[in-house]
Structures are given as C-alpha cells and as structure tokens.
Amino acid sequence: MTLSDYLKQNGITRFAFAARVGVHASTIGRLCRGETAPEASLLAAIVRETQGAVLPNDLFPAVMAQVPPQGAAPSEAEPQAAA
16 A cells, blocks of 8 residues: 555645655655655554554655566566667
C-alpha cells in the first residue's frame, strides 16, 4: 500500500503522520509523490507506525518497477543492447 493511500484510508493528515515519525510534513508530501526516498531510519519508522501496511517496496515504486519478476529469464529481465 502506498503511504498516500494509507494516510487517506486512515484519515491521517501528512502533518499528523510527520509528527508521529519525527519529520517535517513536506518530507511526507515528497514521499507520497514519489519525489524522494526515505533514509533507513525514516523507512523503519514508517513501517513501524503503519504496522507494516506500508512496506519498503511501497516507498520505492520507480526502483521496484525496474526489478524483474522473480524467476524471469535474463533475456526477459534486461533488454539486449542493439548491435
């Protein structure tokens, strides 16, 4: 679940969540928009505060989109360079 979805579903403002995890609300806004990646300590605080509803992979959608599916053959995972 994305952090944005979690906040909406639980009726939590970015300001309130930011206070819970010890950062500025603008940081939570950037995380929700996918503009930044959290440091390890913030990542742990988010997972803890959401009781696992938001996981590390949920905070790195652009990176995770590039990870090949489990069991994918190398040719499926990485496009071949043109000769």
